Amino acid sequence: MNSLAAIFRQNRASLLTLLGLVLLPFIAGMFEGASPAAVWVNAAGTSKFIQGLAIEIFILALYALSFDLIFGITGLLSFGHSMFFSVGAYLTGILLKSFGLNLWQTIGVVFLAAIAQAVLFGIVLPRVKGITFALVTLGMASVFHILVMSRELGDYTGADVGLQGVIVPDFISPANERLRFYFVALAVMVLAYLLYQRFVASPTGRVCVAIRENEGRARMLGYNTFSFKFAALLLSSITAAFAGTLHCLYQPIVSPNTASMGFTVTALLIVLLGGVGTLNGALVGALVYRLLDFGLRRYIGESASFINGAIYVAFVLFIPYGIVGTWMLKSFEIKKGWERLVGMVKK
Amino acid sequence: MDYILDVQSIHTFIGQYHILQGVDVQVPRGSITALLGRNGAGKTTTLKSILGLTPPREGKVTFDGRELNGMRSFDIAALGIGFVPEHRAIFRDLSVEENLKIAERRKGDLDRKREMIFSLFPDLKRLIGLPGTSLSGGQQQMLAIARALVPDNRLLLIDEPSEGLAPVIIEHMMDAIRQLSKESTVVLVEQNFLVASQLAETYVIIEEGRSVTSGKMSDLKQDKATIHRYLGAA
Numbered sequence: 365m366n367s368l369a370a371i372f373r374q375n376r377a378s379l380l381t382l383l384g385l386v387l388l389p390f391i392a393g394m395f396e397g398a399s400p401a402a403v404w405v406n407a408a409g410t411s412k413f414i415q416g417l418a419i420e421i422f423i424l425a426l427y428a429l430s431f432d433l434i435f436g437i438t439g440l441l442s443f444g445h446s447m448f449f450s451v452g453a454y455l456t457g458i459l460l461k462s463f464g465l466n467l468w469q470t471i472g473v474v475f476l477a478a479i480a481q482a483v484l485f486g487i488v489l490p491r492v493k494g495i496t497f498a499l500v501t502l503g504m505a506s507v508f509h510i511l512v513m514s515r516e517l518g519d520y521t522g523a524d525v526g527l528q529g530v531i532v533p534d535f536i537s538p539a540n541e542r543l544r545f546y547f548v549a550l551a552v553m554v555l556a557y558l559l560y561q562r563f564v565a566s567p568t569g570r571v572c573v574a575i576r577e578n579e580g581r582a583r584m585l586g587y588n589t590f591s592f593k594f595a596a597l598l599l600s601s602i603t604a605a606f607a608g609t610l611h612c613l614y615q616p617i618v619s620p621n622t623a624s625m626g627f628t629v630t631a632l633l634i635v636l637l638g639g640v641g642t643l644n645g646a647l648v649g650a651l652v653y654r655l656l657d658f659g660l661r662r663y664i665g666e667s668a669s670f671i672n673g674a675i676y677v678a679f680v681l682f683i684p685y686g687i688v689g690t691w692m693l694k695s696f697e698i699k700k701g702w703e704r705l706v707g708m709v710k711k
Numbered sequence: 712m713d714y715i716l717d718v719q720s721i722h723t724f725i726g727q728y729h730i731l732q733g734v735d736v737q738v739p740r741g742s743i744t745a746l747l748g749r750n751g752a753g754k755t756t757t758l759k760s761i762l763g764l765t766p767p768r769e770g771k772v773t774f775d776g777r778e779l780n781g782m783r784s785f786d787i788a789a790l791g792i793g794f795v796p797e798h799r800a801i802f803r804d805l806s807v808e809e810n811l812k813i814a815e816r817r818k819g820d821l822d823r824k825r826e827m828i829f830s831l832f833p834d835l836k837r838l839i840g841l842p843g844t845s846l847s848g849g850q851q852q853m854l855a856i857a858r859a860l861v862p863d864n865r866l867l868l869i870d871e872p873s874e875g876l877a878p879v880i881i882e883h884m885m886d887a888i889r890q891l892s893k894e895s896t897v898v899l900v901e902q903n904f905l906v907a908s909q910l911a912e913t914y915v916i917i918e919e920g921r922s923v924t925s926g927k928m929s930d931l932k933q934d935k936a937t938i939h940r941y942l943g944a945a
Contacts, residue, residue, distance in 0.1 A: 570809050571813060573804050577804050581800050585858070
């Protein structure tokens with residue numbers, strides 16, 4: 365009993381956030397007078413809209429989390445991360461739509477594909493380092509992007525239009541069972557986060573952190589660093605592919621943009637916003653990223669991306685450790701940020 | 712003579728540069744051997760060649776009867792060779808405890824060695840929960856050496872242990888190295904001849920990528936001409 369109370373005390377903030385997220389659909393409903401009962405049966409309204417936005421954030425958070433594991437924790441800069449996600453998204457759609465598999469079979473195949481793509485990235489892993497790894501992974505992801513855009517595979521992928529018309533099983537339909545979808549996405553994100561925390565705290569995870577800092581030193585201690593990097597890659601690939609599956613189930617269309625380099629940059633941005641290597645920074649970053657994007661688009665319109673870009677530059681200059689990183693260090697870099705800005709302008 | 716480590720005329724290239732052009736090092740089991748020589752003579756490269764970090768292109772490295780040529784560095788380390796690199800290469804993102812824990816080769820290594828390590832470096836006991844970033848230079852060096860003691864290493868390669876440390880800390884570190892040499896053979900790269908001459912029993916002098924002379928430290932101490940010629944110190 366005591367230990368339970370201790371667990372509660374230590375994780376008060378996380379548990380309260382979780383409680384808030386569980387209650388969010390009902391609280392959002394109250395603002396326009398919708399009763400919890402109405403929210404429960406998925407009545408149209410603000411609550412349903414907020415749930416939709418939150419689901420997108422959960423999926424983005426899951427994707428960014430998987431990127432933080434290889435980039436922030438293990439120190440591998442992959443520019444092919446969008447492939448990890450879009451393989452899951454496309455495969456889910458194609459298997460459901462064109463091959464008539466049921467959802468569980470689909471998830472099984474996506475799982476195997478996630479392992480296969482981790483192996484593919486793993487093949488180049490010991491041969492290239494640093495920026496070369498980034499470029500090789502970018503190359504592999506570009507091949508996949510070209511494949512999904514190609515007209516030859518258009519019957520399956522929808523080519524440049526995107527994959528649409530996927531029939532989502534009724535019990536998790538984002539239109540009629542949105543509240544259930546909300547809780548499934550929330551649960552998947554929370555479970556992945558807890559699993560990642562355990563992984564990073566484990567001896568294997570500690571070696572990953574050591575590799576990020578200095579791979580040579582880790583090898584000198586007798587570690588075959590490849591296996592650790594591969595373990596991180598594998599976990600990351602499975603998580604991202606599953607985020608892709610959720611994305612495909614939730615969105616009416618899987619856009620080829622999810623396979624583009626731009627979507628890898630999205631993961632990088634989210635992790636930078638939240639704080640590199642902090643894990644919970646990926647979750648906070650996803651929230652800020654999506655809300656910024658949504659808010660600016662809504663109130664400013666098309667020029668939003670310009671302001672968005674300026675905000676990211678300001679972020680990198682003034683809070684280089686991200687939201688969570690800065691919170692943990694308890695120090696802003698406002699003064700240094702101005703110096704950096706002046707330095708940039710002077711050049 | 713029983714040599715735990717036998718390096719026979721190795722040649723090592725870094726990029727296109729022919730750094731080691733024939734280095735021989737024989738390390739008697741249970742001894743402290745010092746690699747001496749001027750800056751840039753190839754002492755550190757010799758250590759790295761033994762570990763396979765800069766694999767030698769020619770020559771032979773034998774550790775306890777086993778040839779190391781062609782082995783990967785983490786496999787070489789796993790045979791029981793600990794490396795304490797220069798510049799106190801600890802993991803700053805890990806805590807002191809994690810830095811020690813990560814050096815385990817078998818489960819429970821740290822628990823078995825904890826008492827021994829704390830008796831050698833009592834400071835570490837107090838610092839155990841702190842992050843690597845909050846350690847002073849001397850403390851980092853202690854941690855780097857302590858880390859090499861966690862697994863059962865039969866050979867310790869220590870690169871420039873006294874570099875940049877205050878004299879009183881050097882004294883303490885020398886005591887520690889003497890203590891740990893009772894459990895393991897030590898090869899030491901050391902610029903500071905005073906430190907090396909007090910610690911080591913045998914020496915090898917490396918000059919411009921070649922081992923030029925070797926022998927007993929007690930003989931070298933009398934041989935002012937050799938010291939002056941190769942080390943520039945009296």
